[in-house]
């Protein structure tokens with residue numbers, strides 16, 4: 001129960017997902033008096049599980065910079081297991097893609113024409129992780145409480161007004177509560193609260209990508225590697241076991257994520273184009289069944305699967321793409337996942353959130369009491385987030401367009417991997433990171449833009465020819481050359497990339 005019915009803080013953070021809690025911990029260590037208001041209660045199911053080398057580099061950086069040494073252990077599978085084996089996670093050695101065709105079993109050839117494996121770490125110990133978000137988020141909240149930060153859960157902000165400071169009217173289990181704060185950070189991961197408190201709207205209008213998802217957690221999902229072996233498909237030259245990765249099954253109308261945890265649970269979800277006519281008007285279970293009927297290998301993967309207790313059902317989302325009209329205003333700012341979202345195809349949400357947290361914290365630290373520089377800082381923060389969402393949208397929209405033609409998909413996706421590696425290099429060199437995925441690099445944004453137009457030209461034809469695909473692949477190889485430090489699109493790699501994380 002709150003000590004007083006009225007509470008005073010420098011900063012109120014709404015939302016105790018991993019990002020809200022991490023922001024609170026950092027700001028607290030910077031001397032701000034912070035509170036966190038969460039409408040739910042931990043542990044609770046959450047999606048957004050697959051981490052990346054960028055996220056992990058940033059966690060290590062934050063651990064040192066903001067005196068949160070325990071955070072370091074969560075940046076690699078090995079140290080996570082040593083320090084916190086009770087917090088469920090999974091090994092994520094890289095990104096794996098397998099292309100399926102309707103009505104057919106999965107096939108490939110010696111050149112891996114239907115496979116793409118992009119390693120991000122050298123072994124399981126150094127590996128990135130899939131986060132069991134219910135565990136990770138609950139742990140971070142325990143750290144928030146341990147640090148003495150005021151934490152109000154099961155608390156709803158019903159209204160707010162701002163004069164010289166914010167006055168939030170809340171309902172908590174004990175009744176009504178008023179919280180006063182100088183600044184409000186929206187970490188709720190969506191625009192509902194923001195619109196209620198500030199009138200700022202969220203929309204999907206500006207996106208090229210147009211997808212939705214049906215997903216859940218399961219027990220008993222077959223190991224894909226075993227299924228390949230049973231089908232006599234060689235796996236010997238895979239750089240890692242794809243079941244220990246962000247495993248993507250690529251379909252014509254979308255893709256599937258399979259993220260395995262070390263307690264036998266697996267996160268499994270279809271992400272499908274909203275334009276897919278055959279799915280229009282279907283209920284969640286009907287969509288699920290339609291996809292299994294269409295792709296026999298996927299049906300096989302799920303043949304012994306049962307729903308895990310949490311969430312205990314298959315969940316369907318609305319269209320995933322959304323973006324707020326403003327990322328900041330007088331006395332407020334949003335974290336990246338409130339600002340917007342494109343699609344989980346490249347698992348970039350966690351890393352994007354952490355990059356935004358770092359930028360916002362610096363701005364608040366330097367300019368909290370100086371309205372003009374604060375405004376300028378937040379304006380630039382908004383520019384960065386909008387540019388980042390735009391780049392992610394183009395990269396992901398291109399993937400969806402290319403999905404029916406896997407060679408085009410592998411060529412196109414190298415733009416994403418090249419941009420990612422370029423950004424990792426900035427982080428490793430301890431340069432100012434700039435925009436996430438180098439969305440501030442005109443060379444990168446320009447090649448993505450040009451290549452998107454070239455891709456659409458090819459896909460305008462009823463069926464892209466072998467020659468079109470080869471030409472497009474050569475074009476991408478040429479365009480990424482100045483930033484390609486990992487041998488991407490080197491024909492001798494045959495779609496098997498052993499280690500791509502930035503080296504310099």
Ligand SMILES: Cc1cc2nc3c(=O)[nH]c(=O)nc-3n(C[C@H](O)[C@H](O)[C@H](O)COP(=O)(O)OP(=O)(O)OC[C@H]3O[C@@H](n4cnc5c(N)ncnc54)[C@H](O)[C@@H]3O)c2cc1C
Pocket residue numbers: 014015016017018019020037038039040046047048049050051155156157187188189190193213320335337338341344346347348349350351353
């Ligand atoms: C289908 C899907 C799959 C994804 N997969 C990946 C992935 O594999 N890898 C990746 O990096 N990212 C992924 N993402 C993105 C990822 O989910 C986000 O980047 C991440 O969850 C952001 O964390 P957060 O703490 O900002 O928000 P959230 O995790 O959304 O947490 C928000 C918190 O705010 C609380 N809240 C909501 N409303 C209120 C309110 N009014 N008042 C108070 N509290 C409130 C919620 O209860 C919750 O605890 C995915 C996203 C989706 C939609």
